[in-house]
Amino acid sequence: MKMRKISFGIVGLAFLFVLSVIPGYAQKEVTYLSLADYTAAIAGLNVPADMGCEDYFKELNAKGGVDGVKIKFIGVDTRYDVARGVSAYKRYRTEPKLLVVNAIGTPIGKAVAPLVAKDKLITLVPGDGEFQAHLGRVFIWGPAYQDSFAATIDWILSDWKKKGKTGAPKVGYISWDNPYGKEFLRGGKEYAEKMGVSLAPPEFFPPGSLDHSVYLTRLAKAEVNYIFVGGVDPTPTNVIRDAHKLGLTKTIQFFCDYWGPTSLGTRLHPEALEGVVIVSYYLRGDDARNHPLANLWTKYGRGKIEDMNEVYTIGMSWAMTFEAALKMALKEVGYKKLDGEVIYQTYQKLTGIERAGLQGPCAYSPTSRRGSLEVKFYQVKAGKVVSISDWIKAPDAVSLHKF
Amino acid sequence: MRPCGTFDERYSQDMAILRIKRHWAVLIGALILLYTFPLYGSYYFISLINSLSITIIIVLGLQLVSGYCGQISFGQAAFMAVGAYTSAILTGKLGVSFFIALPLSGMVSGLIGLGGGAPSLRIKGFYLAMATIAIHFVVMWLILHLQITGTTQGLHPPAPRMAGFEFDSDEKIYYIIVTVMLLMTYGARNIVRTRVGRAFVAIRDNDLAAEVMGIELYRYKLLAFFISCFYAGIAGSLWAHWIQMVHPEQFTLLHALNYIGMLIVGGGGSIPGVFFGVLFLRLLDEGVMFIAPILSSVFPWIGIHPAASMSVSVFGIVLILFLIFEPRGLAHRWEIFKASYRLYPFSH
Numbered sequence: 001m002k003m004r005k006i007s008f009g010i011v012g013l014a015f016l017f018v019l020s021v022i023p024g025y026a027q028k029e030v031t032y033l034s035l036a037d038y039t040a041a042i043a044g045l046n047v048p049a050d051m052g053c054e055d056y057f058k059e060l061n062a063k064g065g066v067d068g069v070k071i072k073f074i075g076v077d078t079r080y081d082v083a084r085g086v087s088a089y090k091r092y093r094t095e096p097k098l099l100v101v102n103a104i105g106t107p108i109g110k111a112v113a114p115l116v117a118k119d120k121l122i123t124l125v126p127g128d129g130e131f132q133a134h135l136g137r138v139f140i141w142g143p144a145y146q147d148s149f150a151a152t153i154d155w156i157l158s159d160w161k162k163k164g165k166t167g168a169p170k171v172g173y174i175s176w177d178n179p180y181g182k183e184f185l186r187g188g189k190e191y192a193e194k195m196g197v198s199l200a201p202p203e204f205f206p207p208g209s210l211d212h213s214v215y216l217t218r219l220a221k222a223e224v225n226y227i228f229v230g231g232v233d234p235t236p237t238n239v240i241r242d243a244h245k246l247g248l249t250k251t252i253q254f255f256c257d258y259w260g261p262t263s264l265g266t267r268l269h270p271e272a273l274e275g276v277v278i279v280s281y282y283l284r285g286d287d288a289r290n291h292p293l294a295n296l297w298t299k300y301g302r303g304k305i306e307d308m309n310e311v312y313t314i315g316m317s318w319a320m321t322f323e324a325a326l327k328m329a330l331k332e333v334g335y336k337k338l339d340g341e342v343i344y345q346t347y348q349k350l351t352g353i354e355r356a357g358l359q360g361p362c363a364y365s366p367t368s369r370r371g372s373l374e375v376k377f378y379q380v381k382a383g384k385v386v387s388i389s390d391w392i393k394a395p396d397a398v399s400l401h402k403f
Numbered sequence: 404m405r406p407c408g409t410f411d412e413r414y415s416q417d418m419a420i421l422r423i424k425r426h427w428a429v430l431i432g433a434l435i436l437l438y439t440f441p442l443y444g445s446y447y448f449i450s451l452i453n454s455l456s457i458t459i460i461i462v463l464g465l466q467l468v469s470g471y472c473g474q475i476s477f478g479q480a481a482f483m484a485v486g487a488y489t490s491a492i493l494t495g496k497l498g499v500s501f502f503i504a505l506p507l508s509g510m511v512s513g514l515i516g517l518g519g520g521a522p523s524l525r526i527k528g529f530y531l532a533m534a535t536i537a538i539h540f541v542v543m544w545l546i547l548h549l550q551i552t553g554t555t556q557g558l559h560p561p562a563p564r565m566a567g568f569e570f571d572s573d574e575k576i577y578y579i580i581v582t583v584m585l586l587m588t589y590g591a592r593n594i595v596r597t598r599v600g601r602a603f604v605a606i607r608d609n610d611l612a613a614e615v616m617g618i619e620l621y622r623y624k625l626l627a628f629f630i631s632c633f634y635a636g637i638a639g640s641l642w643a644h645w646i647q648m649v650h651p652e653q654f655t656l657l658h659a660l661n662y663i664g665m666l667i668v669g670g671g672g673s674i675p676g677v678f679f680g681v682l683f684l685r686l687l688d689e690g691v692m693f694i695a696p697i698l699s700s701v702f703p704w705i706g707i708h709p710a711a712s713m714s715v716s717v718f719g720i721v722l723i724l725f726l727i728f729e730p731r732g733l734a735h736r737w738e739i740f741k742a743s744y745r746l747y748p749f750s751h
Contacts, residue, residue, distance in 0.1 A: 111653075
């Protein structure tokens with residue numbers, strides 16, 4: 001009797017497996033591959049962002065897809081490991097109608113990009129200006145890191161002026177000691193010099209550091225007026241927590257980049273983060289939670305809306321960009337001729353498309369790989385992340401650097 | 404263990420790795436399969452074999468220093484990085500041929516590894532492990548900050564070339580990687596059968612007793628580190644020219660931990676154990692990668708992210724299970740299987 005039950009169980013599971021592996025015969029489908037880190041250094045960003053992307057595709061597919069074409073979302077945990085990322089790409093590159101590879105993480109993006117280009121597909125990567133400097137099949141999600149830093153420099157100058165101070169402000173920079181951490185200054189430094197802002201020697205710490213007091217003390221000794229903190233949350237939250245302990249938040253204005261503290265981070269150290277300014281290319285705080293699309297978070301059982309990580313909206317933005325490209329490509333060539341090359345051409349025609357206001361209008365074009373040009377400034381006030389500016393066009397800092 | 408009545412009559416028989424005709428047949432068959440695989444194998448599996456072969460070389464090195472000589476080392480990823488960068492600099496910046504850069508990368512890694520082995524005379528066990536972790540961080544810090552290594556941007560080494568032929572695809576470089584892996588395996592297999600190998604085992608089993616027997620501890624410990632790092636350097640060089648990009652974030656402490664995990668699962672002090680450990684854990688990992696999207700589509704309530712991130716938990720669980728139930732690893736299971744197969748139908 002027991003054996004019979006086990007046999008039925010095995011047969012049942014095998015049946016389900018076969019059903020899932022065999023594609024529906026009349027179903028038109030395209031594939032979107034996400035090489036993401038769900039369990040390592042940047043999981044805090046990757047998991048909610050991919051949830052947004054996945055949920056948006058689910059919603060889209062439930063409504064019949066894009067002109068009848070469904071989108072298959074494949075998420076692979078790379079663990080921020082290049083070998084695993086490369087292996088995952090090689091494993092899934094033959095998926096039917098694979099069109100886009102979202103390589104979340106700088107080293108994986110750089111390793112996978114040549115393979116993806118060889119297969120005539122496109123890669124999406126976070127914000128390295130290098131891909132804007134050398135136009136190819138790699139598209140960045142929003143403005144380049146250095147552009148957002150340049151926008152912050154503008155903000156600092158206007159703040160300095162507003163406060164009636166004379167001379168030039170001195171700015172400190174602290175971030176991870178890795179390619180991402182240094183990318184902001186490749187063009188960002190040149191922009192600061194161009195604007196007459198003095199930069200203190202930058203401080204870099206190894207990812208995973210638990211205490212940042214030494215680096216912050218050095219910046220304080222350099223008598224900086226402003227400090228720009230890099231790193232994917234919770235790193236910036238922890239840096240500012242240490243600055244708060246040292247009493248630096250009273251005298252120095254802190255800034256974070258677009259991977260800086262989300263509302264969840266601010267809940268951990270609200271006192272320390274009070275007054276911190278965040279430069280963001282996507283909606284944050286209640287702006288994000290009150291957005292009509294945020295209801296997908298609860299609809300797909302991700303939890304309470306107050307627990308929604310704002311990075312969730314970036315994922316939806318990726319999905320909406322892909323949806324727009326797919327729609328355009330289907331209209332131009334139809335499903336049969338749809339391939340990576342067509343999507344590459346189409347992504348370059350997405351200039352100006354709107355993504356329900358989740359981020360600025362799309363800036364992809366034959367000469368631009370930036371996902372958008374605008375940034376918005378947010379500030380932590382009474383433990384909440386609130387908007388303090390409209391969308392502002394970020395300066396082009398990439399062109400100032402020789403890559 | 405051999406069946407009753409099977410014994411050696413000559414020294415050469417005693418020393419032979421392949422003892423009977425069937426062994427030779429299996430080896431030749433396996434080599435034919437391996438070398439013709441790119442002709443019929445899929446791109447994914449060719450790439451997987453490339454990756455597995457490189458990992459086997461690294462873990463072989465670790466097996467020699469940890470499994471045979473008993474010196475725990477967490478520096479394998481860093482020494483692999485040294486090899487990768489050396490090769491990238493030699494070929495990319497100095498125009499040296501890959502085939503010269505390959506052994507040189509191993510040598511440079513080995514020489515730097517001597518520095519890693521230096522503390523091994525004074526400290527052992529947990530403290531040596533900590534010292535090798537420190538070496539990992541020092542090496543990686545240097546790579547991240549030296550101009551010659553391209554700092555955070557890394558380097559892009561060219562594909563290997565020989566007489567105008569470029570090994571610029573997975574299928575082409577496969578032959579180099581697999582050949583080097585086989586040579587390194589042969590080398591490791593022979594090292595452990597020599598006086599040096601026996602000295603390693605003596606040090607591992609009881610270093611005081613080994614010293615009393617006349618084994619120079621420091622010399623042999625350093626030699627073990629040198630060989631281990633040489634292996635890592637060779638693997639690094641192959642990796643660099645296979646991926647054609649070297650970057651500091653490709654060589655993390657987590658990788659070093661994974662290699663130790665492979666050693667535990669495969670079994671310490673055994674060359675086949677390296678193959679078992681690497682194959683088992685890497686294929687498990689690939690299996691999870693393969694099954695995760697299917698799982699999440701059959702059981703949507705699991706979700707894509709939990710399914711995709713299973714591999715970390717699976718790795719941890721497997722490691723714990725092995726440590727509890729089979730601390731001698733798969734190699735020991737293999738020995739048991741071989742013994743029972745050879746002695747069948749008798750139990751001993």
